[in-house]
Amino acid sequence: MPNRAIPYVKSLVHLLCLLPALFLLRMYFNGTLALQADPVNYITHFTGDWALWMLLGSLTITPLRRLWSGLSWTIRLRRMIGLYAFFYATLHLLTYVLLFSGYDVPAAMAGLRAGHLSQPWTQLKLIWPTMLDDLKKRKFIQVGFGAWLILLLLAVTSPQRVLRAMGGKNWARVHRLVYLAGAMACVHYWWLVKTGVRTPWKVTAVLSLLLLLRVGYWLGKKLKTGKVAVAATS
Numbered sequence: 001m002p003n004r005a006i007p008y009v010k011s012l013v014h015l016l017c018l019l020p021a022l023f024l025l026r027m028y029f030n031g032t033l034a035l036q037a038d039p040v041n042y043i044t045h046f047t048g049d050w051a052l053w054m055l056l057g058s059l060t061i062t063p064l065r066r067l068w069s070g071l072s073w074t075i076r077l078r079r080m081i082g083l084y085a086f087f088y089a090t091l092h093l094l095t096y097v098l099l100f101s102g103y104d105v106p107a108a109m110a111g112l113r114a115g116h117l118s119q120p121w122t123q124l125k126l127i128w129p130t131m132l133d134d135l136k137k138r139k140f141i142q143v144g145f146g147a148w149l150i151l152l153l154l155a156v157t158s159p160q161r162v163l164r165a166m167g168g169k170n171w172a173r174v175h176r177l178v179y180l181a182g183a184m185a186c187v188h189y190w191w192l193v194k195t196g197v198r199t200p201w202k203v204t205a206v207l208s209l210l211l212l213l214r215v216g217y218w219l220g221k222k223l224k225t226g227k228v229a230v231a232a233t234s
Contacts, residue, residue, distance in 0.1 A: 006076055013077055017084040020050045021091070040099045047092040048189065052203045054085035055151075055182055056210070063213045079158055082178070086151040089185075093148055096141075101127045101134070140191035147184035150177050179214070182207045 024046060027033035036042040058081040065071045098105055104123050111119020135141050154175055156162070163171045186207055189200040 006073065010077065010080065013080060017054065017081065020046070020088070040095065043099070044092065044095050047088050047095055048192075051085050051088035051092050052182075052185055052189065054081055054088055055178070055185065056203060056206050058082040058085060059178065059182065059207070059210050063210065063217070066217065083155055083158065086155045089148050089151050093145070097124075097127075097131070101131050103127050140188050143184045143191065144188035147181045147188060150181035150184070154178055154181070179207075179211060182210075 024033070024043065033039050033042065058078050061071075061074045061078045061081070065074055097103055104126070108120040108123045111117075111122070135145065154177065157166065157171065157174055166174070186200060186204045189203065193199055
């Protein structure tokens with residue numbers, strides 16, 4: 001793809017990645033969200049699903065461009081899609097903090113309108129013991145929060161200036177944690193749904209395939225390097 005076309009492709013990908021969030025906002029403002037049987041549960045699954053799909057989308061880019069050199073330009077989209085995965089994962093986390101944990105959103109908003117800028121923090125401190133208790137008791141929250149922390153680390157270290165400061169090899173080692181984040185997110189999903197529900201199998205299967213491709217590429221590279229070394233010594 002010509003370099004001059006990349007900015008337009010990025011703009012299109014930005015729009016496509018934002019569409020789920022815009023769709024959710026539209027549901028809120030036109031009242032269809034309130035018609036759901038459990039609006040909070042709907043938002044939870046909606047944001048969690050899109051976080052996983054964005055994460056898998058970013059992970060798919062590397063094997064695709066290895067299989068087909070004509071897609072090498074897609075590497076320029078990987079960081080952007082990965083950041084959108086973090087964005088939707090953060091919305092997923094905020095759904096728990098603001099809607100599940102007892103956070104008083106109206107009081108926080110009223111405080112802001114009255115000029116009390118600390119009111120949102122005050123409301124957070126009130127529910128902090130409850131959230132800590134949930135974190136200790138519920139394994140699906142522990143593993144989900146762990147996945148979010150990894151995505152936070154990857155988002156913070158994603159800029160080019162951080163890459164240069166860390167060095168390419170160190171940066172690559174850190175960003176391989178994305179596979180761990182994906183695995184933890186899948187476990188979070190399985191533990192979140194009710195017993196007998198098999199919905200998470202699709203994302204789990206895709207992640208497993210991507211991991212197998214990664215291992216296969218690593219093994220192939222090792223074998224190739226070994227053959228080159230043998231040829232050099234013979």
